[in-house]
Amino acid sequence: MAYQLYRNTTLGNSLQESLDELIQTQQITPQLALQVLLQFDKAINMALANRVRNRVNFRGSLNTYRFCDNVWTFVLNDVEFREVTDLVKVDKVKIVACDGKK
Amino acid sequence: MQMFLRLPKLYKSVIEDVINEVRELFLDEGVDEQVLLELKTLWENKLLQSKAVEGFHTEEQAALQAAQQQQQQHQVQQVQQVQQVQQQVQQVHQVQQVNQPAQAQQVILPPQQQQAPQQQVIVQDSKILQHMSATGMSAAATAATLALPTGVTPYQQLITSQGQILQVVRAANGAQYIIQPQQQILVQQQMQPGSVQAPVIQQVLAPMQGGLSQQGVIIQPQQIVLASGNKVQGNPQLMQAAALAQQPGQAATAQVQQVQQVQQVQGSAAPQVPAQTQAQQPPMILQADGAGDTSSEDDQDDEEEEYGEDEEEEKDKDGGEDGQVEEEPLNSSDDVSDEEDQELFDTENVVVCQYDKIHRSKNKWKFHLKDGIMNLNGRDYVFSKAIGDAEW
Numbered sequence: 450m451a452y453q454l455y456r457n458t459t460l461g462n463s464l465q466e467s468l469d470e471l472i473q474t475q476q477i478t479p480q481l482a483l484q485v486l487l488q489f490d491k492a493i494n495m496a497l498a499n500r501v502r503n504r505v506n507f508r509g510s511l512n513t514y515r516f517c518d519n520v521w522t523f524v525l526n527d528v529e530f531r532e533v534t535d536l537v538k539v540d541k542v543k544i545v546a547c548d549g550k551k
Numbered sequence: 552m553q554m555f556l557r558l559p560k561l562y563k564s565v566i567e568d569v570i571n572e573v574r575e576l577f578l579d580e581g582v583d584e585q586v587l588l589e590l591k592t593l594w595e596n597k598l599l600q601s602k603a604v605e606g607f608h609t610e611e612q613a614a615l616q617a618a619q620q621q622q623q624q625h626q627v628q629q630v631q632q633v634q635q636v637q638q639q640v641q642q643v644h645q646v647q648q649v650n651q652p653a654q655a656q657q658v659i660l661p662p663q664q665q666q667a668p669q670q671q672v673i674v675q676d677s678k679i680l681q682h683m684s685a686t687g688m689s690a691a692a693t694a695a696t697l698a699l700p701t702g703v704t705p706y707q708q709l710i711t712s713q714g715q716i717l718q719v720v721r722a723a724n725g726a727q728y729i730i731q732p733q734q735q736i737l738v739q740q741q742m743q744p745g746s747v748q749a750p751v752i753q754q755v756l757a758p759m760q761g762g763l764s765q766q767g768v769i770i771q772p773q774q775i776v777l778a779s780g781n782k783v784q785g786n787p788q789l790m791q792a793a794a795l796a797q798q799p800g801q802a803a804t805a806q807v808q809q810v811q812q813v814q815q816v817q818g819s820a821a822p823q824v825p826a827q828t829q830a831q832q833p834p835m836i837l838q839a840d841g842a843g844d845t846s847s848e849d850d851q852d853d854e855e856e857e858y859g860e861d862e863e864e865e866k867d868k869d870g871g872e873d874g875q876v877e878e879e880p881l882n883s884s885d886d887v888s889d890e891e892d893q894e895l896f897d898t899e900n901v902v903v904c905q906y907d908k909i910h911r912s913k914n915k916w917k918f919h920l921k922d923g924i925m926n927l928n929g930r931d932y933v934f935s936k937a938i939g940d941a942e943w
Contacts, residue, residue, distance in 0.1 A: 454903050458924045459931050460562055463597035464569075467590055476586045477577075485573045485590075492568040497922040497933065500561055505925075505934040511916050511941035521906055523918075525941055530927060532934075537927045542900040549905030549921050 451494040454547050456486065464489055506531045509542070521546045558931060566594060602929065900927045904937065914943045 455461050468482040509528030515521070523544040530537040570591050577587050904923025910916065918939040925932040 452905070454905075455924060457901070458903060459598065459601050459926060460565065460924070463601065464594050466597055467593035470593060471586060471590060476589070477582055478580065481576060481580050481582065484576050485569070488572045488576070489565075489569050492565050492572065494922075496561060496565050496568070497924070497935070500564065501922070501933050501935045503934055503936075505923075505932075505937040507918075507937060507939040509939070509941050511914075511943035514916070514943070521909055523941075525939075528939075528941075530925070530932075537932070539900045539927050542902060542927065544902040544904070544918075544920070546902075546904050546906035546909075546918075546920055546923075549907045 451487075451490040452547050453486075453490050454545070455490065455493045455497075458493075460493065461489065503532065512541075519548045558933065561933065562598065566591065898926060898929050901925070902937075904934075916941045916943060 456465060465486065468477070468485060471477045472479055472482055507525075507528055507530045509525040512524040512526050514523050521544070523546075525542050525544065526540060528539050528542050530539070570587065574584070574587060577584070902920075902923050902925045904920045906918070906920050908917075908919040910919075918937070918941070920937040920939070921935060923934050923937055925934070
């Protein structure tokens with residue numbers, strides 16, 4: 450089963466919200482909505498693995514770290530994310546990472 | 552911006568994949584295809600609204616966006632000289648682009664509509680003005696309408712013999728005003744009986760020659776908005792309006808004085824204003840302490856100077872107080888728009904990804920991540936690999 454990790458992204462959240470609206474108006478069942486989300490998990494995992502090919506570097510200071518149930522959660526401060534072309538700076542970022550090994 | 556360009560495509564392909572895959576599921580459950588399409592539409596609209604992805608649109612919306620953008624560009628050129636509304640126009644621009652779903656309060660105008668331009672000013676959270684206007688509005692009229700305070704909607708438009716477009720505006724308190732573009736005076740037709748909130752004076756000055764910024768002055772009960780800009784020229788016009796407005800009574804004078812005070816606070820250097828203000832100031836404000844303390848010893852020596860100081864302080868104080876009371880709601884809206892412009896959302900910047908390797912040496916951490924989606928400063932990014940360093 451693919452990670453449900455990506456449900457809390459813009460893409461995932463907008464899907465969940467849309468599904469919730471349809472459930473509210475009783476156009477679909479919650480069961481169906483769940484199936485859609487599972488399908489979304491598969492699709493996004495595949496897309497990220499196959500269709501994205503870019504590299505990012507970042508540097509900052511580590512505020513907190515947590516490793517629980519094989520999930521790392523970090524909070525970094527004053528981070529710079531750098532790609533070849535551009536640079537993004539943030540004061541605070543939370544990184545949630547699941548185990549990438551198969 | 553490599554990451555940016557690829558994103559809409561990526562998201563679109565994901566959406567297409569998901570929709571296609573679940574079509575079967577929907578049919579198995581006996582759910583209509585229509586619902587599936589609705590899901591897709593909702594999903595895409597939310598993505599558009601989130602502004603996390605740029606340039607995200609389907610084919611149907613592309614045409615609408617193109618038409619809207621043309622209108623926007625036309626508009627933007629017209630109102631480019633209006634300094635006061637530039638921020639609002641930016642807001643409008645952003646809001647319009649995501650304005651695809653037809654909301655109950657909005658009417659989407661077909662681009663071909665030339666006659667009888669309509670305008671709707673819609674207030675959301677009292678902070679964002681959504682303004683859709685067709686072509687044919689003059690810059691000043693557009694600026695005037697954009698500069699309208701919340702709750703004021705133009706409900707009638709007259710075309711004078713000269714071909715100018717007058718707007719009859721109804722304010723929230725029921726008074727009616729006519730905005731004449733390129734004229735400085737707002738004619739007031741009605742006034743609330745016995746209310747202290749007297750004339751609402753609205754000025755929209757024509758664009759100055761030489762590219763000077765336009766100055767819009769809106770005076771409303773407890774609300775004063777002054778655009779920065781040409782101050783010296785503004786005063787005589789203000790006084791002209793003040794002269795007109797003095798007819799309804801002393802309340803108007805007070806209002807005008809307040810405006811003049813605020814202008815003073817803003818740093819206007821017009822010499823005419825203090826003269827008029829001086830004459831009318833003392834009966835209005837009594838100050839028995841502070842700089843105006845009559846029991847102080849230094850009173851006799853620097854009376855003239857003190858009087859000048861008093862006045863400025865009083866004006867500053869009143870302008871400050873009144874200004875703060877009046878400007879606060881407006882300033883707070885400025886703050887919000889500023890924040891949006893600077894992209895200082897309270898979105899927590901989040902990265903969801905998978906880790907290849909996490910390494911630590913003493914307090915030096917190294918991260919090897921992959922397949923991640925990031926939301927930074929409100930925008931979405933993706934990566935296939937990310938390498939990072941941090942000190943704990």
